[in-house]
Amino acid sequence: MTALTGGCLCGSVRYRATTEPMNPHMCHCTMCQRASGAPMVGWISFPLDRFAFTSGEPTYYRSSPGIRRGFCVNCGSALVFHPDGRPRIGITLASLDHPEAVSPKFHIYDTTKWVTLSDGLPSYPAEKR
16 A cells, blocks of 8 residues: 555645545535535545644644544645544545545435536435444
8 A cells, every 4th residue: 555645735734644545435514515615525534543644733623513623724725524532534535645546435415415426426315434
């Protein structure tokens, strides 16, 4: 496995993962829509012990009980979704240096989507774990 690297738009926050990403998917929930200003957000997850910030750190806020979202304080790039107590971290797929290397496998929260893709991927009304 080659390491996956990425970061924010301005380069202040950089990260590196040394394992295959888990659960690459597109989220259509209203919280992701509002946090990103987009109709959906692509996410991937990594185990915390195989992921590290290599430059800078995101700034976090509580978007809902038990959930922290992280972003670059300088450029505003959305980067992180981290549920309390989970041994993994969610990273925005588009923040990878080469997002084309990871293909989403499914869509979640399809009941709040307002853009439909013809990608043939499975779609679920809520989170798929």
